[in-house]
Amino acid sequence: MAARAAATTDDPATRAGTVERTEAGYVGVRADAEWAREIRRLAEERDAVLLAHNYQLPEIQDVADHTGDSLALSRIAAESRASTIVFCGVHFMAETAKILSPDKTVLIPDERAGCSLADSITAEQLRDWKATFTDAGGTAPTVVSYVNTTAEVKAETDICCTSSNAVDVVRSIPADQDVLFCPDQFLGAHVKRETGRENLHIWAGECHVHAGINGPELADRAAANPEADLFIHPECGCATSALYLAGDGTLPQERVKILSTGGMLDAARESAAQQTGPHSVLVATEVGMLHQLRSAAPEIDFRAVNDRASCRYMKMITPAALLRCLREGADEVEVPAEIAERGRGAVERMVAIGRPGGGE
Structure with a gap:
């Protein structure tokens, strides 16, 4: 019996743990040093590049080849010589x-990892929305879609955008x-707000995590931390409140920064280089971002505006x-060739505008 146990321990099929499937995700494995070694061994064996989104669990971020926002990671993957991409993020990112x-070959560790924002509009809904303009005899509108959308929606899109270049993309349109x-x-x-454009029509979708970071909560945290800077993701429900706090003088305008995830990292490094004493930053985005920020600028005290702002879909990548x-x-992600070709055109037109790497 002891000999059999020893053999089983050395078996690659059970090394690092036995995986169990649950409704919330796959469990049964501890992220220890043995697990990390096995992950790296298997990645090399499969000729895979491991990509981790900024909102992933810290242990997933730490074992990955690259960590960042979804578009920047996709571009890194396209330039990689690896034959397989393992995307630790949600489904639209792997698409x-x-x-x-x-x-x-593109794999996502759990194909059930969806996205409430991407799911808030379908290709059919977008086609119907466009038709309300053309059916009334008007000129076909230009569709700008956030990269946080499904492949089918991208295929119905004229040009994609990220949170860091959305203003530039819209300004590029007549x-x-x-x-x-x-x-x-x-x-x-x-x-x-930034463009002052009255003929910009906005779909009523949202990320449930970012929408839940509200204005009163932000105001309370800012009042309790009057010296702190604010890093606010533009998907947040509190973004308008942050600008109001700056506008009425409650907070100095230079302390309120509306930033993409990539922009937050840039601002963190810049702030760390300029600071000579203790410094704190309140962060309004998914809490996984704190790991990257603390790694980039360990001398800064980063705190979540809402420490419950955790995406259950992101955390399904266990x-x-x-x-x-x-x-x-498993699980392999496929996109039909015709959908992929049309969606690729929308992404490439965005890249041509410039500054797309700041991602979501």
């Missing part, structure tokens, strides 16, 4: 990687052209899920 790397902006209403409101993915080659 985007497949769109930009059609000849590579001023007399109607623009349909989807799916995030808070990012759309930010773009409308150590067990990643281990299963690499062991079994």
Whole structure:
């Protein structure tokens, strides 16, 4: 019996743990040093590049080859020589990687990891929305879609955008052209404020996590931390409140920064370089971002505006899920060629505008 136990421990099929499937995700594996070694061994064996979104669990971020926002990661994957992309994020992100790397195998550790924002508009709904303009005899509008959308929605889109270049993308469109902006209403409101564009029509979608970071909560945290800077993601329901606090003098305007995830990292490094004493930053986005910020600028005290702002879909990419993915080659993400080609055009037109790497 003892000999059999020893043999089982050395068996690659059970090394690092036994994976169990639950409704909340795959479990049964502890992210220890043995797990990390096995993940790296399997990645090399499968000729895979491991990508982790900024909102992933810290242990997933730490074992990955690259961590960042979804678009920047997809572009890194397209340039990689690896034949397989393992995207630790939510499903639309893996789809985007497949769109930009059609000849590579793209895996997501748990295909059930969806996105409330991407799910807030379908391709059929977008076609119907466009038809309300053309059916009335008007000129076909220009559709601008956030990269946080499904492949099918991207295929119905004229040009994609990220949170860092959404304003530039909309400004690139002729001023007399109607623009349909989807799916995030808070990012759309930010773009409308910045451009002053009255013919910008905004879809009423939202990320349930960012929408839940509200204005009163932000005001309370800011009042309790009067010296802190604010890093606010434009998807947040509190973005307007943050600008109001700056506008009425409650907070100095220079302390309120509306930033993409990539922009937050840039601002953190810049702030760390300029500070000579203790410094704190209140962060309004998904809490997984704190790991990257603290790694980038450990001398700054980063605190969540809402420490419950955790995306259950992002957290479905567990150590067990990643281990299963690499062991079994699961779950593969496919995008039909015609959908991928049309969606690729929308992404490439965005890249041509410039500054797309700041992602969501």
